[in-house]
Amino acid sequence: MPTYTAPARDARFIINEMLDLASYGNLPGFEMATPDVVDAVISEGGKFSAEVLAPLNRIGDEEGCTRHEDGSVTTPKGFKEAFDQFREAGWGTVAHPEEFGGQGMPHVLGFALEEFISSANQAFGMYPGLTNGAVSALIAQGSQEQKEKYLPKMISNEWTGTMNLTEPHCGTDLGMIRTKAVPNDDGSYAITGTKIFISAGEHDMADNIIHLVLAKTPGAPDSTKGISLFVVPKFIVEDDGSLGERNGVTCGSIEEKMGIHGNATCVLNYDGAKGWMVGEENKGLKAMFIMMNAARLGVGIQGLSQAEVAYQNGVTYALDRRQGRALTGPSEPEAQADPIFVHPDVRRMLMDAKAFTEGMRAFCLWGALLVDLTHKAQTEEERQEADALIGLMTPVIKGYGTDKGYEIATNMQQVYGGHGYIEEWGMSQFVRDARIAQIYEGTNGVQAMDLCGRKLAQNGGAAIQAFFKLIGEEIAAAKDVDGLGDMAGKLEKALGEQQAATMWFMQNAMQNPNHLGAGAHHYMHMMGIVTLGLMWLRMAKTATERLASGSEDKAFYEGKLATARYYMDRYLPDAGALRRKIESGSDSLMALGEEAFATAA
Template identity: 60%
Template sequence: MPTYKAPVADTLFILNDVLALARHNNLPGFADASADMLEAIAGEAARLAEEALFPLNRVGDQEGCTRHDDGTVTVPKGFKEAYDLYRAGGWIGLAVPEEFGGQRLPYVLHTAVGEYMSSANMSLMMYPGLTQGAIAAILVHGSDEQKAAYLPKMVEGTWTGTMNLTEPHCGTDLGLLRTRAVPQADGSYKISGQKIFISAGEHDMSENIVHLVLARIEGAPEGTKGISLFIVPKFLLADDGAPGARNAVSCGAIEHKMGIHGNATCVMNYDGATGFLIGPENKGLNAMFVMMNEARLGVGLQGLSIAEAAYQNAVAYARERLQGRSLSGAKNPEGKADPIIVHPDVRRALMTIKAWAEGGRAFTLWTALKSDIAHRSDDETARQAADDTLSLMTPILKGVLTDKGFEHAVMAQQIFGGHGYIEEHGMSQYVRDARIAMIYEGANGIQALDLVGRKLGLNGGRAVMALFKEIGDFCEENRDDETLSFFTRHLKKGLNDLQASTMWFMQNALAKPDNAGAGSTDYMHLFGLVVVGYMWARIAKAAQAGLAAGAGEREDFLRNKLVTGRFFMERLMPETALRKARIEAGAETMMELAAEAF
């Protein structure tokens, strides 16, 4: 049976030592996040994840959700009770402003504890996860009346939220959507159409579900310029603000999926449902992208979370499973075989997952901190710089960490050998659950195209040039340090490959756009390697500082950080050269065959 232990010590090390959260006490909500408070909150989140959410992970996978003849949906056994514990703990509103019932603690802290919850039970955590995205969109684009009507109950968790984009004929290309909105005399709209793949679209855990729905108002322009966003509640609000009459929206079916069985992925039918415009007409994508960008960061976190959970179980199995003898001599001489963790190839797999998970955790929290600065700082220059970085990192974090999350779940499964293919060990679920994260909230190929086609050139390349300078300056400042020079030397090689690939795009993609498309995925992963390498260099600097100051009980922890970081630099960072070579190969052979030749 699988196990899970939240990596609290690692989280606190990144927040306190690597990111130095205390330096940001000038930001609203950060002064309340003292080191003691961080430890208390992380500890309580770990307890909830380990004791209440994780035991239901396999239950959700085996039972799934049930749709009834009246269109209602029942979640797996125990989900509602666990959700109530999560809701009652105030976790949904951890980073939300106080005026709507939140605690306005740092978003980076919300992200940190969110990892534990997703590792413990990804399917269950998608219900409040979608709600938090809907809250973000309403906070930014909702009217005062809409905020007052919906946000307190959503922050409380009594009501949940969704986002409805995809239609049977329309996935990434939202300009093709057909759901229509007909204006009514009272200022509302009648929404008609069908949406598919709607996570948490119907369930029995909340009193109301607030759907955010993209639709086209009659007479609106074609394409993405004619899309508007609407609030369509499951139950219309009565005069006193409580849920009243049932709206004309229903779950037509639950999708039969490869994984995340505990989450109700619904076909939603809108049959003249009453909706309310949020934001300006024909500007729905602007509003929805607030939710989508937050969701993309959350999905990247899912990739990290599944990799961490799978890794922990692979380590436990590798310590216990006896097979063969160590190449350097018996390590378990009293037994007939050694535990497989002594074998170099098993170590290669475990160290690869470990290095990516710990570096990816720092990457995720660093990016979340940029979101805090972008939204809370009163320094316009700092806000702009943080927002630039956040925008640039979003497709990289989503694409790279979810690709790696699946890859590492498979790698962890492999360590179990044949037992990894057997359901009772739980590794199959991690593999199946991880796979969707590469697809939803914008398939990873789209994330790569977004990075190359939009984010690189945004504002004249301001974000990417600033990041190149930041990493280059770090390398220069620390190159004479005996320990850090190892990290900066490898990091600089990766940065050089990234800069050269960026320049190659500038010289070869404008005249032949297929060159950009052909190299986009490799470029996204090259960029991810460099950024996670930068995180490891910063981790190494913090670990070295801790050792120099007298680490005490943390000495082994900090020394292990240096070893894991060296592994990343030696064994994983050299992949930047491979990615660069692929990018510079261009699109010729990729695009030469006629479609009929495939």
């Protein structure tokens, strides 16, 4: 049976030491996030995830969710009780505004908890995770009446939330949606249509489910410019906050999926359901993108989370399983065989996993800090800079984080050999659950095009230039620190590869947009590699300072430095290969006609 322990020590290192969260204590909400509070939240949140949620992960995979004849859905055994504990402990309230019942603490802590929960039980974590995205959209675009009516109980997780975009005939191209919203006399709208792939669309764990639904009003443009957003509760919420009649939205079926079986992924049928417009008419996509961007960051964390739990189990197995002898001679001559941990190829997979998970954790938590600074930094200039950076980083966190997360999960399955393919060992579930993260909330190809087709050129390229400036300055500073010069030089070379690839796009993509499309995936991965390089340089600098100060936790910091050197040696060189792929352009990619892809009989 697989096991999970929350990486609390590493999370504390990143939050308290690398990010130095206490140094932001002059900003709203940050004053509460003292190192002692951070330690308590990380420790207790990790304990809850490991002891309550992780034991339910396999149960959720095996049992799945059950739809009944009346359209109701029950979750796997133990999920409802665990959700009650989650709600009663207030874990969902940590980073939400105090005005509506949240604790008002930084998103950094919320992101750390999301990782622990998702590692322990990704399917469970999606129920409050989707709610967080719906809350973000309502905070940004909802009326004051809507905020007061829905947010307190959504933040407390008495009610949960969903996002309803996809329809049977359209996914990414939302301009094609057919769901209609016809005005009623009382100011509400009658919502009619079918939505598919709705995570947490129906379940038995909350008193109400608040659906955010994209639909088109009569006469709206037949494109993305004609989309409006509506809040459609499962049960109508009366003026006094009590629940009224059941609304006209039902679960038609539960999707049969490859993984995340413990989450109810529903087909939802809207039959004149009452809904209320959120924000302006025909401006729904703007509101929905707020929710989608929050969800994309959450999905990036899912990539990290499955890599982490698979890595933990891969290490345990490699230390226990005995096969063959070390190439340099028996490591344990008294035993019949050595642990497979001694074999360089197994070490390669384990070190790749360690370097990615610790680097990606730092990336996600830095991203969370940028989210906080977007709203809470002291000056408008600082807020805009943070907003531009997290906008640039969001597709990388989602796309690169989930591509590599899935790769790490499959590599950890490989560590198990044949046992990794057998269900009882649990590695199959990590692989199957990790796979969805590359697909939903915008496939990773869409993320790559968002990065390269929109974010690079946005505002004259201001965000990417700010990123290049930031990383360049940190490289220059690190060169003057004993022991960091070589790492800084390797990161500088990788940064040069990314800058050159960026320039190639500028010079070639305008004349042939296929050049951009052909290289977007490679560029997203290159940027992920370089950004994790920045995270490792920061962690190495922090570890060096702690060792110089005589810290008692010597082994931890020495491990950080060793892993940083591994990352710089083994990950950063890929930036050069990716640049060469990008500069090969699209000619050979697009050369074959469609008929050449058909298989001859």
